[in-house]
Amino acid sequence: MQQIATDIALKPRFPLKNWLHAPVSAAPLAVFRMVFGLLMLGSTLRFWAFGWIEDHYLESKVQFKYFGFEWVTLLSPAGMYALHVGMILGALGILLGWYYRWSAALFFVCFTYTELIDLTYYLNHYYFVSWVALMLIFVPAHRLFSIDAWRKPGIYGTETARWSILIFQFLLGTVYVFAGLAKINYTWLIDALPLRIWLPAADAIPVLGPLFAWHYLPWVFSWAGMLYDCTIVGWLSWSRTRVWAYATVVLFHTITGILFQIGVFPVVMMGATLIFFPEKFHQRVLAVLGKTLPIRPIKWLESLVFEGNKRVRMILLGIFACFHLCFPWRYLAYPGNLFWTEEGYRFSWRVMLMEKAGTALFYVKDGVTGREGVVDNQAFLCNHQEKQMAMQPDMIVQFAHFLKKHYEAQGVQQVKVRAEVYVTLNARPSKLLIDPQLDLTTVQDSWRPKTWILPY
């Protein structure tokens, strides 16, 4: 690897800063960019083709807001299609490296806005995609193998600073390790729940079905899944085990992809983990894909990754790392069983961890006449919304507030809303989740512990 002149300027008394800014091959970043662009293009088209823009958004009567993002609202049909066109153009731009940074920004904004419209559709992998898209804006992933580099030869370069690759490896690392740590609990490891529910339900899958019906498989999968998540980044990082580890990645995500209805997620992880492979691998991939373009580095791009204000960059990287290392632990600040209260459950890489379902009956009372009626949830919510709402306290409060507004407009006076919510968690007989007498219109969602959730 040839070193870049600017490297010399780094002072040895900041070993971490120097190490993070050391030049490495830009090939892994280029491959990562293309794989990500391609997958996002495919998954957006898939979402559109399945009619999910209509099902999830256009046909919805109510949207559940993210705390702090109440200003994100459903757009008109034209607006919703425009957001998805934006995602497609952004993903194409990322894939081709065409107006790359603008494309990454466009994709990030359109994708994240769409995800923030309705809490119902929260998925950890959407959260992951938002982060990756955000980070892509700030790294020169278009130095190699891009239309930009061909259009403006000055963009071309074979090297990038180490941090620009490391942040993606770091993010993937947190995803896996937190997902693994979340599995270290009695129910998952000893009771083998929820896999003891999910695996037998998959016994009709062609070829593999009979295997999933094997009595001991839930325990094997529970332990293997936990060990896989906790350690896979290590095996991927170690050159001696890398190939085998990647084979495990493919096998693991293929199996989960067959077993569960999880869309494009398995392929995203198989694509993203390629970033753990060494430079040579990625250079070979690019060589196979075509010839690289003429070299003519210019200064301004170098400054983006190597120079510029290194102090500010170190601070930003520090904040980034702290956030990802700390945020998933916030559940520790809340009393009670995390799976039951879900306080601090989201944005913490807790994936496919529990089988939870509920039935929520809402009672709306006219404070003047004293007459109380029962709501037909399906009059306002689709199946998916009702299912998600019926087991998550913050969504229950939101729906109660919606009902208050709705029935006030209908002429009901001094509206009180209470809910009888029975929730089953990992095959446990269903129990009341919240105080059924509490007037939910008096409750506001916040970061504070929800004391009205009944104990597990």
Added chain:
Amino acid sequence: MHHTRIFRNLMGTFLILGVMGACKEQQKTGSDFDRTNMLTIYADQLIIPAYNTLQTWVNALQVAWTGFEINPNTTSLQTVQIAWKQAFLAWQNVNAYNFGPAGEAGLQKSLVEEIGTFPVDTSQIAAFILAGDLTLNNSDRDTRGFLALDYLLFHASDQLINEAPRRAYSGAVIQHLKSKIDAVVTGWTGYRASFIAANGTDAGSSTSLLYNEFVRSFENIKNYKVGLPAGKRPGQTMPEPMRTEAFHSGYSLEALKEHLNAIRHIYDGNTGGGAVTPGFKAYLNSVVGGPELVSATEAQWLLVKVALDAVPVDKPLSQLMQEEHLSIDALHTELQKHTRFFKSDLSSLLGIAITFSSSDGD
């Protein structure tokens, strides 16, 4: 090679740990339950026979109607009314099978919406009769089907005997009813094989379809057959007895009992005559937490049954609704309490998917 050995050791560890965990546990998983068998039984011994019975009674209704048209009088009308009642009760037994050939297709709504809508719009029916409009292919589904006949055959019967346009409209409604049911019966001969073949638990599988419609049907009893006429919706300031199913004939309670009984039979896998086959209940009994849920469900069902039996039979249901009779209140409450056992507990334990959307990946 070194890394191969590390990997092999790792996989070995996975396996040992897995088996160690497994040995601690004696309880069986659902691995020995045969869903294909369950679906075959549902198709051959519950669903198809229920549709066949319905078809038989609708045919009888049409025969009776032909007799009435030749000689319209009180006696021949009574024969029609008796046939309608039998067909209407048979209809309760297919209410939960509102999928496959009975499901939505293009512009056509599901069978329950096409021929089971209530309350009916009597002024719109009058308008159609006046205009001589017998097409019945508009979107006013509350002007045809079983409950339109409930109005036409039982309300002001002298009009039906004396007025030809009213008879013509009623005849067209019966014909429409028959064509819809015939189409579903025919549809099942082709659909049966794919119903049995789709033996997974994913969205779109037969277990999921049957389960979803089973729950919807149960909720329809609670929401539309009891709750709404009793004035149990928010915003309602009083009971609305006109919304009672079969308001005009007054066979509301009998139909309600038949419908609940049908729901129970589906849950039990009861093919009638006491024979109990592997259905949802047997399936539940084979999975983790299932036996507990089955006994909780049975206990609550008993309360539903007690509440149902306590509803007086000497008055029409609609009148009890009007009176805000305490027995209706009690029945509504017990049905509410029962909802969770069917709606979320059952699907959670059986791992039945209820939507097509992607869920969280691992």
